[in-house]
Amino acid sequence: MELQDKVLDYKPCNPVRPELFANSDMSGKEKFSDPKLNDPRYPGWILSCLSAREHQVTEEERKLELDHKVYKTGNTSQKVIFPTVAASWSLSRKIKLLPGRHYRATAVVKGEEPRNIRLQVTPAGRQSVIMRAAENNSWQTLTADFLMPEGIAEAQISVWGGKTTAGKAAWIDSVSVRELTRDGMAPEPVVPKVKLTGENRISAKSVWRISQASAKVKRLPDGSMEITVQENKALMATCAVKLKPGTAWRFSAESAPQMQCSVMLADGSKLSANKYSSGIVDFTSAEKEGSTQLRLWIGAQKPGTVIKIKPPTLFQIEK
Known part of the structure; x- marks a missing residue:
């Protein structure tokens, strides 16, 4: 156009x-x-x-x-x-x-x-x-x-x-x-304040599947990751967790370059990052039993790029 x-x-x-x-x-x-x-x-x-x-x-x-x-x-x-x-x-x-x-x-x-x-x-x-x-x-x-x-x-x-x-x-x-x-657009949004409870459900031992088989992944003791990209295409990291049905959660991650968080619930429905941050998803787990897929997505990067991800978190939201 x-x-x-x-x-x-x-x-x-x-x-x-x-x-x-x-x-x-x-x-x-x-x-x-x-x-x-x-x-x-x-x-x-x-x-x-x-x-x-x-x-x-x-x-x-x-x-x-x-x-x-x-x-x-x-x-x-x-x-x-x-x-x-x-x-x-x-x-x-x-x-x-x-x-x-x-x-x-x-x-x-x-x-x-x-x-x-x-x-x-x-x-x-x-x-x-x-x-x-x-x-x-x-x-x-x-x-x-x-x-x-x-x-x-x-x-x-x-x-x-x-x-x-x-x-x-x-x-x-x-x-x-x-x-x-x-004018006509929403102002820069503010992350809603919620009360988080319990322990972080993502630990340094949590298993993340990386969509690029050739990518080199370095796991650090604090739960952070360094992913060295080998292919010029989008990359997704996925972690499966089992959550109590019908409970509210906040999934967040911070990285450089910035990745986008998303969630696929046990019933197959998908939720992208909230408008107030590409690194935060607030969601309620499905009523159906099964695994919730936590996802981190980033667009194509130049081979050799190192994606540094701080320890992702998943906390329950107290209602």
């Missing part, structure tokens, strides 16, 4: 978390673990470009650099120009976000062919939101509000230009991604 920025009337928003897009100011000061993101000509980005004839553009035919003369904020911008060929280009990066949360992505851009410039947000495997610049040679801010779907924890942020004439430049002053609340 592509929109021109002026079509939407954006309501006032209140960012509730800090800046999530590294190298937001295009300064190149932040370094990335992925060497592909550390090219000094376009730091923090993955570049792709094709000529008008759909051929790969050579190093000699493209010129990307940090521009210390043309910028709106800070003291630099990202400049893109193809001196001798017409080409389409894209600068993109994937970032981790929390499922079920609202975010706002913005890009401050300027171009000699401004209508070619777009901001695109693509949650993994889902439909993109594309904001197109207006016919305006001044700096302009492209804004895309989006909701991360449940079960999706990664989005690709792209700034790109199509059919750019040879010798015509585009500049990116800054890119931002922040979680938000706004």
